[in-house]
């Protein structure tokens with residue numbers, strides 16, 4: 304038996320949420336590198352009102368042998384209420400994302416969102432560190448922009464297999480973020496090295512809060528350092544989803560809450576959670 | 585104007601479409617106006633606190649979903665304090681799905697449900713019965729009779745009994761539930777199934793086996809709905825793989841008075857609304873004045889099921 308459900312979680316109630324299932328139209332859809340595609344959609348409200356860390360449940364078309372049944376959850380990579388657009392950056396992995404990759408400019412698709420609880424920024428933070436691995440950066444990019452808009456400085460650490468997998472540095476650079484890149488190909492992405500980097504940033508007084516997405520090892524590292532140095536933080540988690548709106552309870556993960564272990568729904572209570580409460584996956 | 589109203593025992597529903605237990609919750613209210621639903625059906629609740637099964641809890645198959653969610657439950661007090669007030673805002677009748685590990689525990693829980701805002705009980709007797717070494721109550725007529733009688737004696741609320749498809753005697757189970765005092769039957773729960781990821785050699789679900797739902801199971805459950813509707817005179821509510829109005833019509837023609845939509849809502853949150861609108865459109869097109877007239881409309885009068893041949 305898994306842990307009991309968290310009944311004290313302070314997330315917005317159903318009546319406070321405003322997602323909708325809308326028809327969106329593809330306005331751009333390009334390969335960023337050999338594995339990742341960037342999808343730009345025209346979408347009616349509430350879609351473009353998505354906040355950093357929230358996600359959408361995307362209907363993926365069937366293509367050839369691929370007949371994805373469920374929708375696929377994707378973090379909002381960018382949301383622009385002015386233009387009425389939402390963007391996604393995704394890795395082509397299995398049936399769903401292969402189907403998604405076949406969408407052409409002008410095609411329409413259903414997107415359900417914005418869903419879940421996104422990142423929170425505290426006014427008192429002067430600087431934050433965001434640490435992302437692979438496509439985790441897609442989730443963190445809107446956070447860096449939100450921070451910049453609120454006058455919060457950002458150090459962004461990109462972890463990737465090799466230089467080809469490093470994406471959207473320009474977007475982070477535009478926000479004025481300081482960028483550090485660590486790679487598997489030259490060994491710089493090793494946990495000890497990232498730890499040295501984080502400690503250095505901490506000594507410079509630039510670690511108001513930690514944010515991470517995309518790697519269990521890096522989450523554990525930030526959690527350990529956060530505890531040692533008294534730095535708060537948040538982590539965006541992933542779990543397989545069916546409904547995306549809190550009904551099916553398939554997307555649960557365990558969390559430490561005080562002395563207890565409780566189970567929470569990633570789609571409803573998250574996908575962004577307190578760093579100190581997350582557990583290794 | 586097509587009259588969509590149907591009668592399920594003492595309850596009159598504005599239309600025959602409602603959610604299947606476990607595929608509906610407050611989060612859907614963002615997208616679907618609950619006041620348009622024929623009824624609202626809750627996730628099964630239990631008296632005890634339960635955590636549910638290990639992950640992965642779902643797998644995606646061709647036109648089907650395999651799940652081993654189990655019944656994570658925060659208990660009755662949480663339901664009464666937190667969930668019930670939410671549903672009271674809507675005018676659609678609320679049906680509370682309950683489950684328990686023994687007939688007595690079922691009765692005790694049912695007795696606690698006579699609360700303002702609760703219109704009916706759906707007893708999910710597809711769950712394991714600890715007195716029959718974990719076999720589901722609804723697997724045989726005897727344990728069905730025992731559980732339904734006790735629940736019936738414990739409550740004055742309309743009692744719907746949800747059957748399992750994992751039995752070879754669904755018609756006999758249906759009759760047992762009717763004789764024990766059920767006001768309606770829900771046919772059916774998920775089909776016990778299993779899937780293996782041949783790349784990793786691992787079962788796809790954390791608890792190895794689970795329940796199959798979605799379009800792939802529809803022909804099986806249409807057949808069971810037909811069998812049950814022939815066997816009893818109380819209303820049958822069809823449930824299994826319904827995602828369009830055409831699916832709902834098929835169930836009603838097979839003998840269902842109303843239908844429940846489950847997995848389809850995960851794929852298209854507005855599925856129930858589309859089924860309601862589509863039903864009206866279908867009746868209109870066929871010149872059928874009342875949706876209730878669809879029930880049992882299948883033209884099988886000159887035909888007979890050969891029990892010996894029909895069993896493959």
Ligand SMILES: Cc1cc2nc3c(=O)[nH]c(=O)nc-3n(C[C@H](O)[C@H](O)[C@H](O)COP(=O)(O)OP(=O)(O)OC[C@H]3O[C@@H](n4cnc5c(N)ncnc54)[C@H](O)[C@@H]3O)c2cc1C
Nearest residue numbers: 376377378392393394396397398399400441541542543574
């Ligand atoms: C909140 C959230 C935000 C996400 N944001 C992004 C993003 O911005 N960019 C991106 O590339 N990916 C993101 N993911 C992961 C993405 O959902 C999966 O890569 C995708 O579902 C894989 O589907 P598939 O059919 O291609 O792969 P398959 O492996 O064939 O999928 C099989 C099943 O497993 C599920 N699944 C597989 N991997 C994951 C995963 N990592 N997380 C959740 N479910 C998974 C699928 O949804 C599907 O139901 C996010 C996941 C979550 C939960």
Ligand SMILES: Cc1cc2nc3c(=O)[nH]c(=O)nc-3n(C[C@H](O)[C@H](O)[C@H](O)COP(=O)(O)O)c2cc1C
Nearest residue numbers: 604605606628708772773797798824825826846847
């Ligand atoms: C994720 C999930 C959870 C479910 N939980 C319950 C439950 O708590 N109680 C119950 O009686 N049936 C439960 N069911 C079964 C459904 O109510 C329904 O009987 C079944 O899914 C078949 O209908 P469908 O094909 O339309 O989904 C669940 C089904 C799914 C997919």
Ligand code: FES
Nearest residue numbers: 547551552554570
């Ligand atoms: S995906 Fe259904 S509860 Fe989270």
